[in-house]
Amino acid sequence: MDYAGIQNDQNLNEQLTLVDKVENDLLHFFHSQQYKAGDVILTEVELATQLSVSRTVIREAMLRLRMRGLIESRKKRGTVITNPDLLSILEKTMHPGILDNETLRDIFELRLVLEIGMADLLFERVTPADVEELYAIVADEPLNTENMFFDAEREVRFHGKLYDIAGNQTLRRFQRMLLPSFDFVHKSGLLKKPVQHKKFVSHRGLIDVIQFGTPETFRSAMRNHFEPHFQRLF
Numbered sequence: 357m358d359y360a361g362i363q364n365d366q367n368l369n370e371q372l373t374l375v376d377k378v379e380n381d382l383l384h385f386f387h388s389q390q391y392k393a394g395d396v397i398l399t400e401v402e403l404a405t406q407l408s409v410s411r412t413v414i415r416e417a418m419l420r421l422r423m424r425g426l427i428e429s430r431k432k433r434g435t436v437i438t439n440p441d442l443l444s445i446l447e448k449t450m451h452p453g454i455l456d457n458e459t460l461r462d463i464f465e466l467r468l469v470l471e472i473g474m475a476d477l478l479f480e481r482v483t484p485a486d487v488e489e490l491y492a493i494v495a496d497e498p499l500n501t502e503n504m505f506f507d508a509e510r511e512v513r514f515h516g517k518l519y520d521i522a523g524n525q526t527l528r529r530f531q532r533m534l535l536p537s538f539d540f541v542h543k544s545g546l547l548k549k550p551v552q553h554k555k556f557v558s559h560r561g562l563i564d565v566i567q568f569g570t571p572e573t574f575r576s577a578m579r580n581h582f583e584p585h586f587q588r589l590f
Contacts (some may be wrong), residue, residue, distance in 0.1 A: 368580070370492060374409065374413055375400035375413055375416045375417050375420070377415040378407060378409055378413050378416075379417040379420050379421065381407050381417075381454070382403065382407070382414075382417055382418070382421065383421075383426075385403075385406065385407070385431070386437065389484060391437045392437060393436075393437050393438055393439040394436055394437065394438075395437045396433055396434050396435065396436050397434070397435050397436065397437060399434065399435075400414050400415055400418065401416065403418075406571065414498065419581060421549075424440065424445070425438060425440035425441050425444060425445075426438060426440050439558060441543060442477065442526065443526065443529050443530065443533070446533060447529070447533055450463075450533050450536075450537065452536055452537040452540035452541070453540070455537070457546055460537055460540065460541050460544075461546065461547075461589075462590070463537040463538065463541070464537070464538055464541045464542075464547070464585070465589065466534065467531070467534040467535070467561070468582050468585060468586065469517065470527070470531070470534075471518070471578055472575055472578045472579050472582070472584070473575070474518065474519075474522050474527070475522060475571035475572075475574040475575045475578070476571045477521075477522035478518060478521055478522055478571075478574065479566070479570070479571045479574065480567060481521055481522065481523045482521050482566055486517070486521050487563060487566060487567050489517060490517055490518075490559075490563045491560070491563055492564070493510075493511075493513050493514050493517060493559070494558075494559045494560045494563065497503050497510070497558065497559060510559070511535065511538075511539075512535055514559050515531065515535075516528075516532075519531045542585075547564065547585075547589060548588075549587065549588045549589070549590075550587075550588075551584045551587045551588060553583070553587070556580050556581055556582075556583045556584055557578075557580040557581040558578045561577060561581070562574070562577055562578065562581055563589055565577045
């Protein structure tokens with residue numbers, strides 16, 4: 357590469373670094389002005405003056421914020437602050453086939469931790485109709501839990517219903533993203549440790565705890581339900 361090419365690469369790196377800084381500066385500026393969703397922000401020219409940078413750099417930084425769902429342009433109003441969809445970018449990028457093994461393992465562990473920790477939401481919001489629906493979902497399950505190590509379709513139906521009962525829509529969407537990666541890890545051979553003790557609390561057992569137990573006993577039961585997975589992790 358000739359000197360001019362090297363110089364161009366250096367200039368590009370410097371520009372990217374500046375855009376990174378201005379992107380953060382814009383967020384700090386919006387915060388300092390106490391902007392809320394729906395508020396109109398300054399124009400690119402005004403922001404360039406405010407931050408003492410070129411309009412080109414401001415435009416690039418603003419484009420990044422648009423891609424992150426933090427701002428948007430509205431007809432006859434200008435650019436406004438938006439309430440970002442926190443999971444939209446994650447939904448578009450969480451493809452288990454292209455994630456590295458460490459990330460996949462982290463996702464696998466994350467799902468276990470979330471479902472053990474959702475007990476209080478479940479017990480606060482569960483209804484008798486929910487319990488009946490859960491029992492209907494598991495009506496055809498075998499009584500021997502050793503035969504139910506992991507079935508993707510049943511997992512989606514049963515655990516998806518638990519997330520519905522919990523009533524947290526962000527958590528529900530997150531679960532929909534986690535399950536494909538969880539299934540992928542389960543089938544990929546990434547977790548090589550054998551399961552020594554296959555007896556665990558079944559889905560039906562979890563429902564019994566929801567109906568007659570407490571958040572504390574549910575957390576314990578869910579931990580036991582996931583015991584085969586934990587054995588493969590540790």
